[in-house]
Amino acid sequence: MQLSRDKxxxxxxxxxxxxxxxxxxxxxxxxxxxxxxxxxYDYVINKSELLDLMVDVVYARIAEVGQRSGWRDTVLxxxxxxxxxxxxxxxxxxxxxxxxxxxxxxxxxxxxxxxxLSAAPGVRDLDDLQxxxxxxxxxxxxxxxxxxxxxxxxxxxxTDEAAFQASLGPYLTRMLNTGRYPTxxxxxxxxxxxxxxxxxxxxxxxxxxxxxxxxxxxR
Amino acid sequence: MQLSRDKxxxxxxxxxxxxxxxxxxxxxxxxxxxxxxxxxYDYVINKSELLDLMVDVVYARIAEVGQRSGWRDTVLxxxxxxxxxxxxxxxxxxxxxxxxxxxxxxxxxxxxxxxxLSAAPGVRDLDDLQxxxxxxxxxxxxxxxxxxxxxxxxxxxxTDEAAFQASLGPYLTRMLNTGRYPTxxxxxxxxxxxxxxxxxxxxxxxxxxxxxxxxxxxR
DNA sequence: GTATTTGTGGATACAGCGTACGGTAGCGTC
DNA sequence: GACGCTACCGTACGCTGTATCCACAAATAC
Numbered sequence: 001m002q003l004s005r006d007k008x009x010x011x012x013x014x015x016x017x018x019x020x021x022x023x024x025x026x027x028x029x030x031x032x033x034x035x036x037x038x039x040x041y042d043y044v045i046n047k048s049e050l051l052d053l054m055v056d057v058v059y060a061r062i063a064e065v066g067q068r069s070g071w072r073d074t075v076l077x078x079x080x081x082x083x084x085x086x087x088x089x090x091x092x093x094x095x096x097x098x099x100x101x102x103x104x105x106x107x108x109x110x111x112x113x114x115x116x117l118s119a120a121p122g123v124r125d126l127d128d129l130q131x132x133x134x135x136x137x138x139x140x141x142x143x144x145x146x147x148x149x150x151x152x153x154x155x156x157x158x159t160d161e162a163a164f165q166a167s168l169g170p171y172l173t174r175m176l177n178t179g180r181y182p183t184x185x186x187x188x189x190x191x192x193x194x195x196x197x198x199x200x201x202x203x204x205x206x207x208x209x210x211x212x213x214x215x216x217x218x219r
Numbered sequence: 220m221q222l223s224r225d226k227x228x229x230x231x232x233x234x235x236x237x238x239x240x241x242x243x244x245x246x247x248x249x250x251x252x253x254x255x256x257x258x259x260y261d262y263v264i265n266k267s268e269l270l271d272l273m274v275d276v277v278y279a280r281i282a283e284v285g286q287r288s289g290w291r292d293t294v295l296x297x298x299x300x301x302x303x304x305x306x307x308x309x310x311x312x313x314x315x316x317x318x319x320x321x322x323x324x325x326x327x328x329x330x331x332x333x334x335x336l337s338a339a340p341g342v343r344d345l346d347d348l349q350x351x352x353x354x355x356x357x358x359x360x361x362x363x364x365x366x367x368x369x370x371x372x373x374x375x376x377x378t379d380e381a382a383f384q385a386s387l388g389p390y391l392t393r394m395l396n397t398g399r400y401p402t403x404x405x406x407x408x409x410x411x412x413x414x415x416x417x418x419x420x421x422x423x424x425x426x427x428x429x430x431x432x433x434x435x436x437x438r
Numbered sequence: 439g440t441a442t443t444t445g446t447g448g449a450t451a452c453a454g455c456g457t458a459c460g461g462t463a464g465c466g467t468c
Numbered sequence: 469g470a471c472g473c474t475a476c477c478g479t480a481c482g483c484t485g486t487a488t489c490c491a492c493a494a495a496t497a498c
Contacts, residue, residue, distance in 0.1 A: 025455060036477055038457080047456065094317060097364035100372050102391060107400050114402040126409055133406070135422040138361030139354070145316035146357055153319050172321060181326050183333040183348075191349040203354040210429030244484060255448050257486080266485065 003033065005043050009053040013089065016054065021091040026050075051095065056103025058085050058092050063108040067116075072208065074116035078109060079140050079204055083197075086144040093148040097141035113137070122212040132211045139207045147196055222252065224262050228272040232308065235273065240310040245269075270314065275322025277304050277311050282327040286335075291427065293335035297328060298359050298423055302416075305363045312367040316360035332356070341431040351430045358426045366415055 011032050016024045026047060030037040044050045062081040068074040086093040101110070110133075117123055117132045176185040230251050235243045245266060249256040263269045281300040287293040305312040320329070329352075336342055336351045395404040 026457085027455075038459095038477070038479095041457075042475080097361055098313060098368060100368060102394070104394065107394060107403060111400040111403045114406060118402060126405060127413060129402075130406055130413055131418055131421050131425070134362065134365065134418060135358065135425050138365055138422065139358050139426070140361065141364060142316055142357030142360035142362075143353065145360060146353065149317060149319060175321070175323065175326060181330040183337060184326060184330045186345060187333060187349055187352070190345055194346060194349055199350055199353060202350050203357065206350070206354050206429035206432075207358070207426060208429070209432050210425035210427070213425075213428050213432070245486085246484075257449085257488095258447065260486075261446085 003035065003039060003043060005053060008033070008040060008043055008050065009057050012050060013054050013057060016091040017089055021094050024091075052099070052103060055092065055095055055099075055101060056105050058089055059101065059103060059105035059109050061085055063105045063112065067112065071116040071119040074112065075120075075136065075208065076204065078113055078116075079136075080200075082109075082140055083144055083147070083200055086148055087151075090148050090152065093145045096144060097137075117211070120208075120212055135207060135211060139203065143200055143203060147200065150196075222254065222258060222262060224272060227252070227259060227262055227269065228276050231269060232273050232276060235310040236308055240313050243310075271318070271322060274311065274314055274318075274320065275324050277308055278320065278322060278324035278328050280304055282324045282331070286331065290335040290338040293331065294339075294355065294427065295423065297332055297335075298355075299419075301328075301359055302363055302366070302419055305367055306370075309367050309371070312364045315363060316356075336430070339427075339431055354426060354430060358422065362419055362422060366419065369415075 008029065012024065012029050015028060015032065026040055027037045029050075030040055033039075040050070044053065062078065062085050065077040065081045068077050086096065101107075113136065114129060114133050117136065118129050120132065123129050123132050172188075175181065176188065227248065231243065231248050234247060234251060245259055246256045248269075249259055252258075259269070263272065281297065281304050284296040284300045287296050305315065320326075332355065333348060333352050336355065337348050339351065342348050342351050391407075394400065395407065
């Protein structure tokens with residue numbers, strides 16, 4: 001079977017989906033492909049480039065959502081596609097924001113985002129656009145990371161409250177019982193019921209609202 | 220010289236500051252402390268716990284900003300302290316949002332943030348607070364990561380335009396010259412002049428504005 | 439004072455990692 | 469037939485986190 005960058009990236013993604021980024025090694029990818037580890041270096045400069053490749057494959061999927069009718073719908077679609085991609089490929093969130101995304105599909109997503117935002121009210125010039133893109137991307141990166149991290153811990157601890165109490169509880173409940181973190185305690189105890197997607201949606205709206213507000217004093 | 224968790228964490232932080240998280244190893248920390256690598260395991264369960272330790276030391280510094288007069292000043296102070304800390308300890312941004320922050324000082328920062336936000340207009344109940352904290356933290360995490368990543372690439376490529384063109388240019392300019400990314404191209408070419416701190420400030424205001432808006436239809 | 443237990447620091451070892459390097463087999467060209 | 473070139477391959481190096489064993493010193497028991 002003939003190797004190729006695409007095939008290598010595809011199996012790397014499959015392995016990373018299954019065992020996380022830490023569990024991913026060139027040796028395992030090579031073994032999965034039935035070749036020696038060094039064969040991969042004929043197609044890829046080093047592991048970091050392979051990661052870039054994997055990332056851009058994911059961006060390709062995000063870029064598929066294409067253009068919607070209005071700027072807001074487009075932004076919403078891209079944001080949700082990014083979130084969906086990160087939930088399918090949790091390792092993606094580990095890399096989000098941590099390296100420049102310069103692959104062709106990543107650039108396509110960036111272009112679509114920027115083009116949409118440039119049509120938003122409150123985005124008057126290039127500086128506004130620069131900042132709007134920054135704010136939106138920052139939120140998406142942070143929100144997705146947060147959600148994936150949360151999902152991982154609840155998966156490792158178990159979903160029900162009893163298991164949670166048993167694993168993180170001893171330390172965390174002791175901490176919260178000190179009374180030094182009353183607000184956090186209330187959030188932890190009472191706040192678990194919120195739907196993740198709804199929260200993402202709501203906060204995305206929050207950020208977009210902030211962007212589209214015309215402020216008189218801009219700083 | 221007597222070892223301690225604090226001393227280990229301190230030297231680990233120093234090494235990580237100097238050589239990044241990838242360049243950090245238990246062996247190097249031990250050598251720096253003049254002991255065998257296995258000694259560290261008397262104070263720390265594994266490398267991951269050491270990382271948690273390091274993270275909480277940084278949060279201690281962030282927590283120092285304490286309470287300001289109004290909720291907004293408090294939030295601004297915490298956000299800026301987080302940014303400052305990440306710029307001083309770039310590895311901190313690699314970890315931001317990627318693992319639960321449950322150390323005492325991290326909880327203190329979370330408490331201060333949540334307490335401040337609970338006094339913000341537009342935050343009416345616990346659900347609002349939960350979402351506001353999420354939105355704010357997401358933005359901070361994303362913005363800080365973005366800034367550190369950007370700083371790293373400009374450092375590795377060189378700051379002036381010529382060096383940039385030489386290192387990333389061949390690929391990136393070729394990409395941008397395809398004409399498929401016109402908006403991104405304009406941003407890259409024209410947008411480098413913005414001050415980072417100002418941008419952070421501006422976007423932070425944007426997010427806070429979004430939070431404090433009272434929306435009639437909340438979803 | 440001697441014997442025995444206990445704890446503390448060190449050295450060694452293992453499995454796995456990314457990747458540098460040297461060798462070999464096939465093949466087109468003189 | 470000889471040669472250089474290219475595509476493949478296995479081996480090897482230095483590094484990682486960490487488990488395990490071992491020596492020695494201090495403390496306790498008789």
